[in-house]
Amino acid sequence: MAMLPYKTPQQAIQDAREKIIAERSGEQYGLKTTFDELNIGMGKYFRFATVNLFGGLSGHGKSYLINKLNKDFLDDVLNKEVLFIPVALHFGFEMSASDEILRNVASDLKVSYQYLLSSQYNKETEDYNVISDEEYLDIQGCFDSYANRNILYFETPGNIKQIYATVVSVIKAYKQKAETYNLLHDLVKGDLGFKEYKFIVNIDHTLLIDKLGEKDTLELMANVGKYSIIMRKELECMVNLVGQLNNNIEDIRRLSTPALHYPQKSDIYAQGQLYNACDNVFIIHQPELLKISNYGKYKYPTTKLVHLIKIKARHGNVGSIWFKNMLHQGSLECIDIKNILGKKENKKELPQEL
Secondary structure, three states: OOOOOOOHHHHHHHHHHHHHHHOOOEEEEEEOEEEHHHHHHOOOEEEOOOOOEEEEEOOOOOOHHHHHHHHHHOOOOOOOOOEEEEEEEEEOOOOOHHHHHHHHHHHHHHOOHHOOOOOOEEOOEEEEOOHHHHHHHHHHHHHHHHHHEEEEEEEEOHHHHHHHHHHHHHHHHHHHHHHHHHHHOOOOOOOOOOOOEEEEEEOOOOHHHHHOOOOHHHHHHHHHHHHHHHHHOOOOOEEEEEEEEEEEEHHHHHHHHHHHHHOOOHHEEEEHHHHOOOOOEEEEEHHHOOOOOOOOOOEOOOOEEEEEEEEEOOOOOEEEEEEEEEEHHOOEEEEOOHHHOOOOOOHOOOOOOO
8 A cells, every 4th residue: 555645844844934935925825805804804815725614594695605706706806916817616506607697797786686687676666677778788798797707607516526527627628728828839038928727616505416425415525525625735726615504593592592693613514524624614694584683692783784704714713794785786795793783892892803
């Protein structure tokens, strides 16, 4: 049996030294979002060679959040400083690619998904809106802006080995594309040639992955965790997993006990199988949807309140980010949670924020 490879302390120190030198150079090695609080929580930006889990109950916004990250990561204005080309492989088994695009357009135009489809009901006129010719031109302009984004949508569910094989195949094709470019161009000294590609792998969501010999869902989640680590280590991908919560958070005891309102590790479905494989774990939660009027021991009013809580950070801090639900305009808006209390609070008494 072959011996496992190892690194000496000197080799590990050299790797560590290179990371410090690279980061202090000022070069942008990760991808920013439009949410400054989230960037701060991730230690400046989302880095590659990491596994991130975004959990939530159905309908609480986890798929919206991943779609928002896709949009921001591939925005060449927001992330204009990167010296590589980010490519997203979006395994969206729950939502069609066309719906993902429509969500982006709705956000850009600050309207709802229903409005785009001429399906938003107006109580005053007792009728539905109809997209005008002028509005359609704006929509077409948005479509044009997304047409050349570096993202591939995979709508057909597959097993985890198929997903991994697909990622390997796509990465190989892109690397060959870069090599071909360099071979076809007579590069002068100092010309770096084609930019390097870096890859984002999204799986939305993990429970929709097909089984392949796994005896149950827990074994499937364990394999998802293992292959996510392989994609992180061997392929240096940023892996974003969308996971489901179990029903614990909806238990009447949790709902009636403010100290137990916040999502926690045990709320993640198959948390034992996924949690340890991840570098960062987030849960997005809308307490209003569970008919909670005052959220947690600080009794935050829940109207349009969205709580994004980071419960694991392999390198960094855990804590909370708060949003106002503006999905009727296709967006979430970061808020200062202290402002909705209507009074000043002692910062030390408030939960940790990112």
